[in-house]
Amino acid sequence: MWTVQYDEFGAPEVLHLGEAETPSTPAGQIRVRVRAAGVSPVDGALRSGRTPMSAQLVLPHIPGVDAAGVVDEVGAGVDGVAVGDEVFGLVDIAKLGGASAEFALLPMWARKPAAMTWPQAGAAGTSVETATRALDLLDLKPGMTLLVDGAAGGVGSVVVQLAAARGVSVVGTARPGNHDFVARLGATPVAYGPGLPDRIARLVPTRVDRALDVAGAGSLAELVGLTGDPGAVVTLADFGASEHGVRLTMGAIAGEPDGRDGLEAAAELFEQGRFEVPVEAVFPFAAAADAHAALEGGSRRGKLVLGDEL
Numbered sequence: 001m002w003t004v005q006y007d008e009f010g011a012p013e014v015l016h017l018g019e020a021e022t023p024s025t026p027a028g029q030i031r032v033r034v035r036a037a038g039v040s041p042v043d044g045a046l047r048s049g050r051t052p053m054s055a056q057l058v059l060p061h062i063p064g065v066d067a068a069g070v071v072d073e074v075g076a077g078v079d080g081v082a083v084g085d086e087v088f089g090l091v092d093i094a095k096l097g098g099a100s101a102e103f104a105l106l107p108m109w110a111r112k113p114a115a116m117t118w119p120q121a122g123a124a125g126t127s128v129e130t131a132t133r134a135l136d137l138l139d140l141k142p143g144m145t146l147l148v149d150g151a152a153g154g155v156g157s158v159v160v161q162l163a164a165a166r167g168v169s170v171v172g173t174a175r176p177g178n179h180d181f182v183a184r185l186g187a188t189p190v191a192y193g194p195g196l197p198d199r200i201a202r203l204v205p206t207r208v209d210r211a212l213d214v215a216g217a218g219s220l221a222e223l224v225g226l227t228g229d230p231g232a233v234v235t236l237a238d239f240g241a242s243e244h245g246v247r248l249t250m251g252a253i254a255g256e257p258d259g260r261d262g263l264e265a266a267a268e269l270f271e272q273g274r275f276e277v278p279v280e281a282v283f284p285f286a287a288a289a290d291a292h293a294a295l296e297g298g299s300r301r302g303k304l305v306l307g308d309e310l
C-alpha cells in the first residue's frame, strides 16, 4: 500500500510518500481504505523527536491518529459494520500513528453521515473522542458555564459545540481574529493571555462553574481561581497539572476510559445540523510536509487534514 511516512526524526521535510505491507485486520478492529486523515499537534511532536513518546516509534513511521474511509475488511468479533460502509474514527492510540496511508486499522469508529465531507470526517475522530472524554470528566449540567481556554483549534472548536449541545453556556478564548469563528460555534469569545480573570469577570456575572484547558499555555492557576475549585478544572495539555491539583486527561494511552460513545453522538448531532467539523485546510497526501509546516504555524480555525477534496 502507499503511505505517508518518515524514516528519521526532524523537520516536516522528512515526510515523504512510501510503501508498506498492507496490515491485516486484528479482532475487534476494522480496516478502511483511507479517504482523509487528520493532522494533529501530536503528529508534529512525534515527527520532530522532541517528545519522549518518539522513542516508542519504530521507523519508518506512518503518522496520523485520525482517519476516515470505506470499510475494506472487518475483524473477528466486530458487529454492526460491513465492507463498503463509510466511517470515521481513530487508530489504536498505542501505535501513535498509522492513519495517513492507503489502508488504516481502526479500533474506534462511527458511521460517516452522508453529508459529512471526507475531510470533515478525517478531522473528527480525535477531536470528538477527546472533547467527549473531557466534558464527561467535568460532569457538566445544563445551565452551567464552561470556560474553554483554546477554543479555536482542532479540539477546542469541537469542545465548544459539544458543550453547547449539552445545554452549557460556553465562554471560549481565542486570538481576536478568531472571535467571530468561536462565536459562530456557540461560545462567547474572549482573548486569551494576561488579564483573563478580569475579562471573564466582566463577561460572566456569576462564577465560572467549570474550565477546560485545551491549549496548555500556563493558565491553570487562573482557571482554578476562576472556578474556585481545582476539581472543576481539567487540562488536555498541561503536564504541570498536579502542581495545581488539576486533572490531566490522556485517555486510553493512560489507561483511562475513552470517549468513543461521542463519535456516534456527534454523527447524530451533525445530521441534526447542530454540529460541524471545522476544517481549516486540506492538503494532498503527497504534501504532508506542507501540512506539518502549517501545523507549526500556531493559529487555527479547526483542523488540518490530508485528503483530496473539501
Ligand SMILES: NC(=O)c1ccc[n+]([C@@H]2O[C@H](COP(=O)([O-])OP(=O)(O)OC[C@H]3O[C@@H](n4cnc5c(N)ncnc54)[C@H](OP(=O)(O)O)[C@@H]3O)[C@@H](O)[C@H]2O)c1
Pocket: 040, 041, 042, 126, 130, 149, 150, 151, 152, 153, 154, 155, 156, 173, 174, 175, 178, 192, 193, 214, 215, 216, 217, 235, 236, 237, 249, 250, 251, 298, 299, 300, 301, 302, 303
Ligand atoms: N490529552 C489528550 O487526550 C489530548 C488529545 C488531543 C489533543 N491534545 C492536545 O491538546 C492541545 C490542543 O490540540 P488541538 O488539536 O486543538 O491544537 P490546535 O488545533 O493547534 O489548536 C491550538 C489552539 O491553541 C490556541 N492558543 C494558542 N496560544 C494560546 C494561549 N496562550 N492561550 C490559549 N489558547 C492558545 C490557538 O488559538 P488561536 O488560533 O485563536 O490563536 C489554537 O487554536 C495540543 O497540545 C494537543 O497535543 C491532548
